Amino acid sequence: MSRRKWAALIAPVAAAAMLLSACGGSSDGGGDKGVQGGAGKGAGNQDINAMDVSKLKDGGEFKWPLDSLPDNWNYNELDGTVDDGVRILYSIMPHLWLADAGNNxxxxxxxxxxxxxxxxxxxxxxxxxxxxxxxxxxxxxxxxxxxxxxxxxxxxxxxxxxxxxxxxxxxxxxxxxxxxxxxxxxxxxxxxxxxxxxxxxxxxxxxxxxxxxxxGWVDGPKITAGPFKIGTIDKTGQLVTVVRDPAWWGPKPKLDKITFRVVDRSALADALANGSIDWYKIGSSVDNYQRAKTTKGAVIRQAPGNQYNHITFNGAPGSILADPKLRVALMKGLDQVKFVKGILGPIVQNPTPLGNHFFLQGTAAYQDNASAVKYDQAAAKADLDALGWKMDGQFRKKDGKQLNIRFVSTAGNPISEQIVKLTQAQLKEIGVNVVVDAEPVDKFFKDFVNTGNFDMTGFGWSSNPFPIGGSKAIYYLDPKSTGQNYGHVGSPELNQKLDEASAELDDAKRTADLQEIDKMVWQEGHHLPLYQVPGAVAIRSTVANFGARGFADVDYTKIGFVA
The missing domain is CATH 3.90.76.10 (Dipeptide-binding Protein; Domain 1)
Incomplete structure (x- = not known):
């Protein structure tokens, strides 16, 4: 299994393990209290308007927004590990293990x-x-x-x-x-x-x-086995429908159909208000949060999020950031607190940066291991000087070459724009020129992230209950295969530690091993986690058994509308 990536820095497997016990959760629409952050109380809960399916209407269409359609319907293929795609896939394909709100x-x-x-x-x-x-x-x-x-x-x-x-x-x-x-x-x-x-x-x-x-599955799945089956795939209209499969042997779904439709992030609130969609992730968006509070017929449901936003660095041979010392120097010039407070501050009480690559906030195993890249502008400048990147005018140069870093981001994405601007401003203060390359979301992963066509980039990881199974491919450096290590950052020592942890059957020892591995990942300058994305959603009040699911998987057979 691999982690799912999603076009983050917006609002597409860190794997979160050993979560706190599940507990009940509800929301009255959020009010002025804002939404839960990753470190908030009630970690392990969910807020889905849980109801017995016998009390729900039989039938109906549930309208689900996406950022993009899958580039490949084979989740195990490099282009297929996108969060939007897997949301459709789990309605039509075998999902052998289901996580609960506590990620068990x-x-x-x-x-x-x-x-x-x-x-x-x-x-x-x-x-x-x-x-x-x-x-x-x-x-x-x-x-x-x-x-x-x-x-x-x-x-x-x-x-x-x-x-x-x-x-x-x-x-x-x-x-x-x-x-x-x-x-x-x-x-x-x-x-x-x-x-x-x-x-x-x-x-x-x-x-x-x-x-x-x-x-073989680029244009669509050929064989399925789930409560739903493919109805239509309309690439021109940017939508996919799944309908009840009469051959399904399990509990009959309450819905007749789910329509997955691509909707620009900036248009989500309007789409919910006019009935084009039935819910959306609030994520990091202050605007979408404020709009949700005033949308007629909608409520805010919230639980801790299982996704985090980050900045990835390209350390492939020949790249400008091939030297880990240079990557770490840049990280020292980036203040995580400015990102998390600047973006989440208006909607999350006491937002805190994420300091771990393997365990999310709100988990028993979470600890902050980010000391190796602690924000320190003076140290960042000294490191850059020592590496031969000297100030020459506004920016640094080495051997006549200016320190230009190309940040590939998703175009038309307000949160992405915020993070890019914060990155650009902070790195300018230490003499680094960030050149922004904003690309369409439908090309972002396939043509840029997956191919290593960036110096820095930003997206998100979705968690699953398996820290090794969900993360090893991200940090393992294999000269024969990129896997999900898009920046080609790692070392033989890190590989060995990951292999040893994979074989450790004792949960406590494996967790301790992963904490040490996490410290190594920070020292390599692999990627900089910024913050855990809030799990709050805006959703039509009549929807049951769906919403802010926290760490839980979706049960597609139980989603329905209140009778």
């Missing part, structure tokens, strides 16, 4: 009867598939689907452009058990977060060859 995962009985460690050494996991579970072709989901996934994602065939090999590279073999619906997965090296694997599960047909894996 539970087996999804619609797909699995059981999944457990049946041998500790070597580690063997035995899955028993729900015999009712079938693909849209009519074929039963079987051990062959697991085997094909393993073979595509284990890294042995570099023609598969995978987003991550984490966990799959540690598997020795996948075998048929007592029947086609029993799967035996044997590891050659222990992998503690095995529940992160095979999720979402894809049919063997997708993983059969690199060409199909890489591009």
């Amino acid at each position: 995962v539970q087996m999804n009985p619609n797909y699995l009867q059981s999944a457990e460690i049946t041998s500790p050494d070597p580690e063997v996991i035995t899955y028993k598939i729900n015999p009712q579970a079938k693909w849209s072709t009519g074929r039963a989901i079987s051990w062959e689907d697991f085997d094909a996934t393993f073979k595509a994602l284990n890294g042995t065939n570099d023609k598969y452009t995978v987003s991550a090999t984490t966990g799959y590279e540690d598997i020795e073999k996948v075998e048929k058990g007592a029947n086609d619906q029993e799967v035996k997965v044997t590891f050659k090296k222990k992998f503690a977060e095995w529940k992160a694997l095979f999720d979402p599960l894809y049919p063997k047909e997708l993983n059969s060859d690199p060409e199909t894996f890489n591009s």
Whole structure:
């Protein structure tokens, strides 16, 4: 499994683990108290207007806004790991494990009867598939689907452009058990977060060859197995609909249809007011928060967010930021407090920067490890001088070359613009010239982030319950594959520590290992987390079982409208 990225610095797997226990939560519309930040009380709650499905209307259309349509409907392919895409996918594809509001995962009985460690050494996991579970072709989901996934994602065939090999590279073999619906997965090296694997599960047909894996699902999914199925994909109109699948064997969805439509962030509040959409993420937007408070028929629901915004640095060989000392010097010139207070201050009480790459605020494991890049303009200037970047007029130069840093951002995005301007102003104070390159959101990941076409860039990561399974590909430096390490930043020592943590079955020891790894990540100047995005949403008051979900997964069968 990999982290999902999203076109952040707006308002697209840091994995948050060991969260506080779930507790109830509600909202009266927010009022003047603002919204919850990541470090606020009530971490682990959700606010979704929970209701028994028997009290909801049968049918209806739920209108869901997106930033962009998926570039690839294969989540495991490099272009497919975008948050908007996975929101659609989990309504139509097998999701084997479901996170609750406390980010604890539970087996999804619609797909699995059981999944457990049946041998500790070597580690063997035995899955028993729900015999009712079938693909849209009519074929039963079987051990062959697991085997094909393993073979595509284990890294042995570099023609598969995978987003991550984490966990799959540690598997020795996948075998048929007592029947086609029993799967035996044997590891050659222990992998503690095995529940992160095979999720979402894809049919063997997708993983059969690199060409199909890489591009066969670019225009849409070919085979599904969920409570909904694809109705329409309209690239011109920038919308996707999913409709009830009559072949679904699980609880019948309350909705007839979900319409996913691309809506500019600046137009979200108007779209909710005129009925074009039924909800939107408030995120970091003061304007969208203020508009939500006055939108007729809408309420604000809130819970801690499971996403964070950050600035990523490109350390690839030949890039201007290839030297980790230069990257760290720039980080020292950026005051996280100015970002978080300048953006979240008007809507979040006591907003605080994020100081960890693996654990989010509001989790038992969270601690601030950012001391290596603590804001210090004098130290940043001294570091730049020592690296040979001397002041020459307004900006610094070295060997006649000016220190110009190209910041690739998303165009037409007010929060992105705020963060870019703050970055530009702060780095100017230490003699660094930030050149802004604002690109359309539909090209941002595919043509710039995924290809390493930037010096600095900003987007967001969505959390999941697996710190290693969700994060290893971001920090692992593999000369043969980018994975999700878009800036090519890392070291052999960091790789070794990540491998060791992956195999540590003791939760407490693995958490301690990750804290040490996090300190190494800061020292490498990999990326600068800015703040945890508030989880508040504006939503039509008649919507039930959906809203500010905190760390929980969405149950698409329960979303509906109050009768």
